[in-house]
Amino acid sequence: MNHPRCLAGLTPLLIIVAWLAVPARAQNYPVKPVRIVVAFSPGAATDLMARAVAQRLSDVFGVAVFVENRAAGGGGTVGSASVAKAPADGYTFLMANNSTHAVAPHIYKNPGYDALRDFAPVSLVGWTTLVLVVHPALPVTDVKGLIALARQRPGQLFFSSSGTGTTLHLAGELFKSMSGADIVHIPYKGAGQGVIDLVGGQVQLAWVSTLTALPFVKQKRLRALGVATLKRTPVFADVPTIAEAALPGYEMPNWVGLLAPAQTPPEIIARVNGEIARWLAAPETQQKMLALGVDAEGGTAASFAASLARTHALMGQIIKRSGIKLE
Numbered sequence: 001m002n003h004p005r006c007l008a009g010l011t012p013l014l015i016i017v018a019w020l021a022v023p024a025r026a027q028n029y030p031v032k033p034v035r036i037v038v039a040f041s042p043g044a045a046t047d048l049m050a051r052a053v054a055q056r057l058s059d060v061f062g063v064a065v066f067v068e069n070r071a072a073g074g075g076g077t078v079g080s081a082s083v084a085k086a087p088a089d090g091y092t093f094l095m096a097n098n099s100t101h102a103v104a105p106h107i108y109k110n111p112g113y114d115a116l117r118d119f120a121p122v123s124l125v126g127w128t129t130l131v132l133v134v135h136p137a138l139p140v141t142d143v144k145g146l147i148a149l150a151r152q153r154p155g156q157l158f159f160s161s162s163g164t165g166t167t168l169h170l171a172g173e174l175f176k177s178m179s180g181a182d183i184v185h186i187p188y189k190g191a192g193q194g195v196i197d198l199v200g201g202q203v204q205l206a207w208v209s210t211l212t213a214l215p216f217v218k219q220k221r222l223r224a225l226g227v228a229t230l231k232r233t234p235v236f237a238d239v240p241t242i243a244e245a246a247l248p249g250y251e252m253p254n255w256v257g258l259l260a261p262a263q264t265p266p267e268i269i270a271r272v273n274g275e276i277a278r279w280l281a282a283p284e285t286q287q288k289m290l291a292l293g294v295d296a297e298g299g300t301a302a303s304f305a306a307s308l309a310r311t312h313a314l315m316g317q318i319i320k321r322s323g324i325k326l327e
Helices: 003-028 047-060 074-084 099-108 143-152 168-180 191-199 210-218 265-280 282-291 302-320
Strands: 034-038 065-069 091-099 120-127 131-133 157-161 183-187 205-209 225-226 253-262 294-296
Touching: 034 047, 034 074, 047 065, 047 091, 047 120, 047 210, 047 253, 047 265, 074 091, 074 099, 074 253, 091 099, 091 120, 099 168, 120 265, 120 302, 131 143, 131 168, 131 210, 143 225, 157 168, 157 191, 168 183, 168 205, 168 302, 183 205, 191 205, 191 210, 205 210, 210 225, 253 265, 253 302, 265 282, 265 302, 282 294
Parallel strands: 034 065, 034 091, 157 183, 157 205
Antiparallel strands: 091 253, 120 253, 120 294, 131 205, 131 225
């Protein structure tokens, strides 16, 4: 007869126990290896930044944090979809970028996930400026010269990307629509192989991160013509923006950040975010990232969610305005 009364009396106690268990769960986390999925091939900017984050988290957590590359094409949608469907327990993350969560959702009819609903933002890691590079054998030294050459040789110049529907692809398509240059897209399963073929002369140009381009430009194996931001980057201080060189308004922002499956416990997200934020705020990390062509930026999970939503909307506008279609 007294069971309902007893249960009612226990309810506040159960609530208190559950409340106390929340920080305990975060303190005990992690107790097994953590996986960071990269939806692109090894060696690209997103992959390198994922490995840097994995090393940092492994050092502070005392467990293995490893990177798993799932470069199956599709603009990074295959690897991203796998994380959207993974258990939301804090042991699977995605190192996402502008391609996977701002571009692909507007280009693919069914990418396999909702970029804003199926993921929990953890932390922005940084912004990677894209730079337009050409093979040194190409007889051009600036963006206007490239546009003129492309018009003289319609359909004879090829640009590589990390896959159809990626930011690198979109950068080229936006360039085509704004300049009238008839250049042909050659998609790869990752930026790394595309750059190898560019250096080898199989393709003539590409938009790649400054992180990827920097060593090849220093070795004079590639020539940088313009950066895809509205402001110049310190990494290539002498290289003009594409907007100032030839195409006013040309811009292709490119972020990299860590996401978790939706419903991942907020206390785990807060702990991972805090560790990344402390690491990114260190002057030595900032300098190291800048030397690699990355504008390191952390912040809260909420601020990252806002950046993701903003670029998602911006890419949608660019794609609609440019009439960009998949092959």
